[in-house]
Amino acid sequence: MPVNLPAVNAETLNPIEGIRLGWTEAGIKKTNRKDLLVIEVAPGSSVSGVFTQNRFCAAPVKLCQKHLASGNQIKALVINTGNANAGTGEQGMKDAIVTCQAVAETMNIEMEAVLPFSTGVILEHLPMNKLLPAIPKAVSNLATDHWAQAAEAIMTTDIAPKAYSSQIDLAGAKVKVTGISKGAGMIHPNMATMLGYLATDAAIEQSFLDEITKEIADLSFNCISVDGDTSTNDSFIVMATGQSGAEKITSRESNGFKALFDELVKASQFLAQAIVRDGEGATKFITVNVKGAKSVKEAKTIGFSIGKSPLVKTAMFASDPNLGRVLAAIGYASRECESLEDLDTNALELYFGDVMVAEKGGRAESYLEEQGQAIMDQAEIEMTVVLNRGEAQTTIWTCDFSYDYVKINAEYRT
Amino acid sequence: MPVNLPAVNAETLNPIEGIRLGWTEAGIKKTNRKDLLVIEVAPGSSVSGVFTQNRFCAAPVKLCQKHLASGNQIKALVINTGNANAGTGEQGMKDAIVTCQAVAETMNIEMEAVLPFSTGVILEHLPMNKLLPAIPKAVSNLATDHWAQAAEAIMTTDIAPKAYSSQIDLAGAKVKVTGISKGAGMIHPNMATMLGYLATDAAIEQSFLDEITKEIADLSFNCISVDGDTSTNDSFIVMATGQSGAEKITSRESNGFKALFDELVKASQFLAQAIVRDGEGATKFITVNVKGAKSVKEAKTIGFSIGKSPLVKTAMFASDPNLGRVLAAIGYASRECESLEDLDTNALELYFGDVMVAEKGGRAESYLEEQGQAIMDQAEIEMTVVLNRGEAQTTIWTCDFSYDYVKINAEYRT
Numbered sequence: 158m159p160v161n162l163p164a165v166n167a168e169t170l171n172p173i174e175g176i177r178l179g180w181t182e183a184g185i186k187k188t189n190r191k192d193l194l195v196i197e198v199a200p201g202s203s204v205s206g207v208f209t210q211n212r213f214c215a216a217p218v219k220l221c222q223k224h225l226a227s228g229n230q231i232k233a234l235v236i237n238t239g240n241a242n243a244g245t246g247e248q249g250m251k252d253a254i255v256t257c258q259a260v261a262e263t264m265n266i267e268m269e270a271v272l273p274f275s276t277g278v279i280l281e282h283l284p285m286n287k288l289l290p291a292i293p294k295a296v297s298n299l300a301t302d303h304w305a306q307a308a309e310a311i312m313t314t315d316i317a318p319k320a321y322s323s324q325i326d327l328a329g330a331k332v333k334v335t336g337i338s339k340g341a342g343m344i345h346p347n348m349a350t351m352l353g354y355l356a357t358d359a360a361i362e363q364s365f366l367d368e369i370t371k372e373i374a375d376l377s378f379n380c381i382s383v384d385g386d387t388s389t390n391d392s393f394i395v396m397a398t399g400q401s402g403a404e405k406i407t408s409r410e411s412n413g414f415k416a417l418f419d420e421l422v423k424a425s426q427f428l429a430q431a432i433v434r435d436g437e438g439a440t441k442f443i444t445v446n447v448k449g450a451k452s453v454k455e456a457k458t459i460g461f462s463i464g465k466s467p468l469v470k471t472a473m474f475a476s477d478p479n480l481g482r483v484l485a486a487i488g489y490a491s492r493e494c495e496s497l498e499d500l501d502t503n504a505l506e507l508y509f510g511d512v513m514v515a516e517k518g519g520r521a522e523s524y525l526e527e528q529g530q531a532i533m534d535q536a537e538i539e540m541t542v543v544l545n546r547g548e549a550q551t552t553i554w555t556c557d558f559s560y561d562y563v564k565i566n567a568e569y570r571t
Numbered sequence: 572m573p574v575n576l577p578a579v580n581a582e583t584l585n586p587i588e589g590i591r592l593g594w595t596e597a598g599i600k601k602t603n604r605k606d607l608l609v610i611e612v613a614p615g616s617s618v619s620g621v622f623t624q625n626r627f628c629a630a631p632v633k634l635c636q637k638h639l640a641s642g643n644q645i646k647a648l649v650i651n652t653g654n655a656n657a658g659t660g661e662q663g664m665k666d667a668i669v670t671c672q673a674v675a676e677t678m679n680i681e682m683e684a685v686l687p688f689s690t691g692v693i694l695e696h697l698p699m700n701k702l703l704p705a706i707p708k709a710v711s712n713l714a715t716d717h718w719a720q721a722a723e724a725i726m727t728t729d730i731a732p733k734a735y736s737s738q739i740d741l742a743g744a745k746v747k748v749t750g751i752s753k754g755a756g757m758i759h760p761n762m763a764t765m766l767g768y769l770a771t772d773a774a775i776e777q778s779f780l781d782e783i784t785k786e787i788a789d790l791s792f793n794c795i796s797v798d799g800d801t802s803t804n805d806s807f808i809v810m811a812t813g814q815s816g817a818e819k820i821t822s823r824e825s826n827g828f829k830a831l832f833d834e835l836v837k838a839s840q841f842l843a844q845a846i847v848r849d850g851e852g853a854t855k856f857i858t859v860n861v862k863g864a865k866s867v868k869e870a871k872t873i874g875f876s877i878g879k880s881p882l883v884k885t886a887m888f889a890s891d892p893n894l895g896r897v898l899a900a901i902g903y904a905s906r907e908c909e910s911l912e913d914l915d916t917n918a919l920e921l922y923f924g925d926v927m928v929a930e931k932g933g934r935a936e937s938y939l940e941e942q943g944q945a946i947m948d949q950a951e952i953e954m955t956v957v958l959n960r961g962e963a964q965t966t967i968w969t970c971d972f973s974y975d976y977v978k979i980n981a982e983y984r985t
Contacts, residue, residue, distance in 0.1 A: 212914045213902025213932075244898040246917070246933025279895020280934050467881070467972075468980055475981030481693020484658040488627025493907055500626045503660070518627075519660025520694050558881075560977050566882055567889030 159317050159435035160442040160536050160556065167305035170322040171333040173356040175199035175398025179298035180310040183291035185284055186239030186277060191310035193288065195260060195295040196234040196354065202398040203363040204231040205370035206272070209391035215243035216253040217273040218392060224257075224269050232270040234394065235260045235292070236311055236352065238339075242275040242283045252283045259292045274392050276313055276339070276352055308337040311352050314565055315339050319431035321424045327413040330403035332359045336424050338378075340432035351432050353378055353393040355424055359417050360399030362407040369418060370395045377425035380457075380553045381433050382464045395421065433554045438561030441473050444539040444554055449505075451547035455494055459542060460553035462490035470558030473538065478529030480514050483507060487542060501546070508541040509533075573731050573849035574856040574950050574970065581719035584736040585747040587770040589613035589812025593712035594724040597705035599698055600653030600691060605724035607702065609674060609709040610648040610768065616812040617777040618645040619784035620686070623805035629657035630667040631687040632806060638671075638683050646684040648808065649674045649706070650725055650766065652753075656689040656697045666697040673703050677710045688806050690727055690753070690766055722751040725766050728979055729753050733845035735838045741827040744817030746773040750838050752792075754846035765846050767792055767807040769838055773831050774813030776821040783832060784809045791839035794871075794967045795847050796878045809835065847968045852975030855887050858953040858968055865961035869908055873956060874967035876904035884972030887952065892943030894928050897921060901956060915960070922955040923947075 176198060183193040198204060206225055208218050224231065235256060242249050257271040275283065308318035322335040336355035361369075374393050399405065406414050434442050445463050450456035463469055466486040472479040484507065491497035507515040510532040514524050532538060590612060597607040612618060620639055622632050638645065649670060656663050671685040689697065722732035736749040750769035775783075788807050813819065820828050848856050859877050864870035877883055880900040886893040898921065905911035921929040924946040928938050946952060 210905065211899060211902035212905055212911065213898045213916050241895070244895050244929060244933055246931045249933060278893070279899060280893075280929065281895070282934075467976070471977050471980035474977065477981065479692070479694075481655070481658050481695070484627045485625060485693060488625035491624065491626055497626065502627050515658060515694065517660045519658055519663060520696075558977060560974050562881070563885050563888065563972060563974050563977060566885035567891065 160439055162317055162319070162431055162434040165305050165308055165318045165320045167302070170304040170320055171324060171335050172301035172304070173333055173335050173398060174301070174358045174400035175202055176356045176396060177299040177301050178303035178307040179295045179300065180303065180306050181291050181294040181298060183237065184287050185237055191306060192238045193291050193295050194236040194307050194310040195292070195299065196236070196307070197264070197299050198232055198234070198396055199398050199400065200230060200232065202231070202396055203361050203366040204272070204394065204396050205363070205366040206392055206394040207371055207374045213244055215241055215275060216245060216249035217242055217275045219250065220253045220257065221272045221274070221392060224272055227269050229267065229269040231272055232266045233260055233264055234272045234274065234354070236274040237283070237288060238311055238313055239277040240275060240281060240283050241277045241279045244280040245282055248282055252285055255285065256283070256288060259289050260296070263293050263296045272394070274352060276311065304335055304337060311337065311339040313339060314437055316435050319428055319435065321427040323420060323424065325416055325420050327359060327401070327403045327417055330401050332357060332401045332403050332417065334420050334424050336428050338428035338432055340435055351378060351391055353425065353428055354396070355394070355421065355428070356396040356398065357417070357421065358398050358401035359403050360401070360405035361397040362405060365407055366395060366397055369421075373421050373425050376422050377429040380551070381429050382461055382553065382555045430554050433556050436556035437565045438559040438563070439556035440536070440559055441557040442537050442554070443473060443556060444537075444552060446539070446541040446550070446552050447544065448541065448550040449544040449546060450549040451496060453549045453551055455497055455544070455547070456549050456551040457553065458494035458497065459487055459490045459544070460551055462486045462493070463540075463542075464553050464555035467558055470555070473533070473557035474559045476533045478509065478526065478533045480507065480509060480529060483540065484515060500544070504545045506543040506545070508543070510539055574853055576731055576733070576845055576848040579719050579722055579732045579734045581716070584718040584734055585738060585749050586715035586718070587747055587749050587812060588715070588772045588814035589616055590770045590810060591713040591715050592717035592721040593709045593714065594717065594720050595705050595708040595712060597651065598701050599651055605720060606652045607705050607709050608650045608721050608724040609706070609713065610650070610721070611678070611713050612646055612648070612810055613812055613814065614644060614646065616645070616810055617775050617780045618686070618808065618810050619777070619780040620806055620808045621785050621788045627658060629655055629689060630659060630663035631656055631689045633664070634667045634671065635686045635688070635806060638686055641683050643681065643683040645686055646680045647674055647678055648686045648688065648768070650688040651697070651702060652690050652725055652727055654689060654691040654695060654697050655693045658694040659696055662696055666699055669699065670697070670702060673706045674710070677707050686808070688766060690725070718749055718751060725751065725753040727753060728851055729849050731849050733842055733849065735841045737834060737838065739830060739834050741773060741815070741817045741831055744815050746771060746815045746817050746831065748834050748838050750842050752842035752846055754849055765792060765805055767839065767842055768810070769808070769835065769842070770810040770812065771831070771835065772812050772815035773817050774815070774819035775811040776819060779821055780809060780811055783835075787835050787839050790836050791843040794965065795843050796875055796967065796969045844968050847970050850970035851979045852973040852977070853970035854950070854973055855971040856951050856968070857887060857970060858951075858966060860953070860955040860964070860966045861958065862955065862964040863958040863961060864963040865910060867963045867965055869911055869958070869961070870963050870965040871967065872908035872911065873901055873904045873958070874965055876900045876907070877954075877956075878967050878969035881972055884969070887947070887971035888973045890947045892923065892940065892947045894921065894923060894943060897954065898929060914958070918959045920957040920959070922957070924953055
């Protein structure tokens with residue numbers, strides 16, 4: 158079961174004026190499950206996205222980037238689960254284009270106004286015979302209050318749907334933020350392997366939204382790892398419909414920028430952490446803080462070196478405070494970050510919760526195994542590495558590595 | 572059980588004139604198991620080593636490097652299993668020094684002539700009260716024909732001991748090569764997490780042995796991964812006693828250099844592959860060839876990106892030819908090698924055994940799932956990535972990721 162992930166309550170998810178969602182069961186991989194979602198975005202909205210850095214990025218990812226770069230107003234998103242349309246060559250691109258065309262025809266909009274997304278198995282062609290007839294059904298299902306079902310419709314190996322919703326006061330106007338995401342494996346930046354869709358009825362200038370979307374991703378989805386594998390299909394999309402009546406945000410100096418930005422980051426962190434809480438086989442939610450680094454790159458490299466170490470993660474699963482493995486993971490982080498080659502292990506400190514575990518290159522004299530065990534017995538574990546060599550810091554979130562991770566991924570295609 | 576790892580037969584392991592090995596049961600972590608080994612090296616021998624790059628490298632590793640750099644003739648090695656003496660700060664260094672002193676006193680040699688090695692749990696102090704009284708016992712047990720027991724005495728989570736032995740004809744003289752190694756987790760270059768000791772009675776000039784030891788490691792122990800974790804204690808030592816009577820090798824132009832170098836590489840590859848065959852929880856032995864890269868770094872990065880992907884490794888465990896995961900791992904290798912950022916996925920080819928699986932950015936038209944399944948059902952699996960962008964190539968060896976990997980590492984300290 159996911160680690161402390163609150164259940165989605167459809168009634169608490171605020172509809173976003175200007176966004177409608179329609180789902181259906183296309184039978185792409187399995188029957189009797191929601192696997193196709195169409196999101197309609199009203200004219201006048203701003204839409205930005207960030208995508209996987211994987212060189213084998215999927216055909217729909219390439220097409221999304223093309224359509225976003227074209228400067229066309231984006232009016233619809235189409236998302237299928239069950240098949241990633243990645244590693245599918247020329248045919249994959251044709252299939253992504255035909256999917257956009259089908260949505261465009263059904264909704265009477267231009268093909269370039271459609272962003273396509275796919276998630277699921279790689280190296281197999283999209284079953285267009287199932288997908289195409291389902292598109293009109295999803296479109297006819299469009300409604301503003303379908304966020305909870307939409308969260309279900311994008312799931313792959315996720316156990317639970319993931320959604321966030323809030324309302325904030327923005328210089329007098331009420332502004333709503335609602336988002337959904339899905340994991341649950343092949344999760345590692347950049348991007349984490351996931352889909353995330355975040356909408357607000359605030360008004361944000363398109364070019365400025367492009368700028369802050371990357372920042373929001375860096376503070377949320379790019380801070381998580383489940384298994385160290387970066388997927389072919391990661392996409393994170395922010396939509397701002399502007400229908401709240403709040404003043405348009407065009408720069409960091411605009412009224413309400415800070416409050417809205419913080420709320421979008423909060424929503425994205427919730428959705429990113431939700432992916433980790435429901436990481437494949439996860440039984441623990443682990444927060445790794447790295448402080449006192451020379452650069453954010455140093456901090457992130459160490460955080461992920463710990464966060465993706467199979468040895469650290471299996472010890473966490475066993476609730477065994479075998480923290481020497483954390484030191485080892487810190488020590489080999491220089492493999493991926495040259496500036497760490499002069500890391501002074503005598504200068505750093507490791508804390509498990511609030512308890513100092515290591516200093517001066519070894520075990521802290523005050524540290525007692527029982528202290529480590531008491532923290533390890535919790536489902537939420539936090540550790541902090543203080544490098545004492547600079548001012549940069551970061552936090553990453555990860556989960557443990559259990560029998561069920563192996564089981565889920567050994568049986569994925571069966 | 573290890574994958575196709577031949578059992579060690581003590582009678583087939585050639586003693587090396589000038590090398591004696593003595594073991595005992597010190598009770599460092601568990602009772603009734605060989606856990607302390609002393610290797611005596613005759614005067615006039617050359618000894619070289621390469622060590623882990625982990626910044627948290629263990630006290631004995633630091634002391635080994637110091638003693639090797641001092642220019643002293645190395646006359647003894649002392650190796651304990653059950654405790655890594657890593658992450659142990661100042662006390663750890665004192666314990667390593669005291670261990671060397673105890674060996675030196677017992678054998679009547681200088682303390683700087685001793686190389687210490689430890690392997691086992693991190694962040695706990697060496698139990699000197701158990702280790703010190705055992706040293707005279709190990710020394711009194713020294714004999715030339717103890718290679719098989721020595722291979723057992725250095726094991727940690729290894730299921731089976733690992734040893735290699737051969738005899739070659741070197742410009743008329745008979746030269747012997749015998750070596751041992753141990754894994755089985757925290758295995759990833761540089762170095763792989765292991766101990767390896769290789770001895771020959773050939774004569775090799777000290778400075779030239781230093782030069783080729785790194786090359787030998789790069790062609791063997793630095794080509795393997797079990798779990799992507801680089802240990803704090805990796806050490807690989809080559810000893811050349813010169814007692815075969817063969818002409819001394821001082822450069823690449825020396826008589827017999829090529830034959831001896833090839834044999835040392837062959838021995839090291841056998842011992843390195845043995846670690847993978849007995850990798851924690853391994854059920855498959857996987858060879859990944861990467862060809863047509865612009866540089867060896869590119870080839871190794873892609874090889875290890877595949878070889879340490881939990882998703883690839885769990886699919887291998889399940890005997891599921893879910894080869895899209897291999898493409899994904901190729902695609903995100905650019906995370907760790909900038910020159911791969913312009914990798915053309917349409918130009919590369921993926922072969923599973925001899926069967927072409929992917930080309931032109933997608934599944935090869937000729938590929939049938941049954942072909943992949945037939946190869947996947949074997950215990951030895953080979954795949955080849957042809958990048959078609961240069962002349963560099965490499966081969967790496969890895970294993971699958973099973974329930975038993977999780978079990979072994981969840982229960983390691985119990």
